[in-house]
Amino acid sequence: MNEHAKPLTLSERADELEEHMMHELGERIATKSTLFNIADGNVEMPNGPALKAANPDKYFLMGADPRLPKMPAKPTLIDYFHNRFASLNHLLQSATHALKGGHSEKVVLACLLHDIGVASFIRCDHGYWGAQMIEPYVDEEVSWAVRTHQALRFFPDPSVGYEYPEMYIKYFGADYKPEPYIVREYERARNHKYYMTSRLICVNDIYSFDPNAKVDLNDFVDIIGRNFRQPEEGLGFDDSPSAHMWRTLMWPTRFL
Numbered sequence: 001m002n003e004h005a006k007p008l009t010l011s012e013r014a015d016e017l018e019e020h021m022m023h024e025l026g027e028r029i030a031t032k033s034t035l036f037n038i039a040d041g042n043v044e045m046p047n048g049p050a051l052k053a054a055n056p057d058k059y060f061l062m063g064a065d066p067r068l069p070k071m072p073a074k075p076t077l078i079d080y081f082h083n084r085f086a087s088l089n090h091l092l093q094s095a096t097h098a099l100k101g102g103h104s105e106k107v108v109l110a111c112l113l114h115d116i117g118v119a120s121f122i123r124c125d126h127g128y129w130g131a132q133m134i135e136p137y138v139d140e141e142v143s144w145a146v147r148t149h150q151a152l153r154f155f156p157d158p159s160v161g162y163e164y165p166e167m168y169i170k171y172f173g174a175d176y177k178p179e180p181y182i183v184r185e186y187e188r189a190r191n192h193k194y195y196m197t198s199r200l201i202c203v204n205d206i207y208s209f210d211p212n213a214k215v216d217l218n219d220f221v222d223i224i225g226r227n228f229r230q231p232e233e234g235l236g237f238d239d240s241p242s243a244h245m246w247r248t249l250m251w252p253t254r255f256l
């Protein structure tokens with residue numbers, strides 16, 4: 001009887017995928033970090049010695065993953081937009097609304113970058129992740145606004161016509177209540193000097209889910225140039241406090 005006739009356990013399935021993946025990579029072994037497995041419901045990580053023993057002729061991948069779009073030697077923010085952000089439409093629509101609304105370049109940039117945490121990295125606490133990624137390169141108004149939209153989007157502000165999003169009722173249920181740390185963040189933010197920048201992210205956010213909207217990253221290249229301090233060495237190679245986050249995006253399957 002074919003051994004595959006019986007259903008595979010999770011870890012057998014993971015082994016099969018692992019094998020398939022290694023096959024694609026030729027002489028290198030790409031490893032999945034614990035987080036990638038946790039997201040599939042498995043608290044486990046590949047066993048290095050066992051993987052190596054099963055593939056004695058291969059080395060672990062310690063750089064670029066050939067399955068992903070190639071990054072230049074000195075990547076810019078725009079390169080990450082094109083090669084690592086899974087979806088640009090929502091970000092571009094938000095920024096386009098802000099631009100048409102006549103808002104400052106800082107507000108436009110904050111809208112353009114507000115969900116890069118989601119687009120490139122992780123949904124959970126994406127405002128915090130996104131803010132940390134950009135903090136060394138933008139004005140503090142921009143990173144503060146990106147961090148704080150994590151909380152503000154759950155709370156209405158009638159002064160700018162922002163209601164609790166209908167979408168969240170559909171997504172999370174009518175009785176969903178934000179966690180206490182989100183409530184505390186909102187309360188701290190209310191009287192902050194950059195409150196309105198973050199609030200404007202929320203205002204432009206809710207109108208930015210039209211799959212047919214015509215948007216173009218080229219509309220924002222100059223604003224990025226004036227407001228995002230692109231490191232000469234390349235984003236990820238500049239030794240800033242968040243350079244490792246960009247490198248991880250560049251090389252997500254590097255062994256160490």
Ligand SMILES: [Fe+2]
Pocket residue numbers: 114115126127149150
């Ligand atoms: Fe967001």
Ligand SMILES: [Fe+2]
Pocket residue numbers: 090114115205
């Ligand atoms: Fe958003």
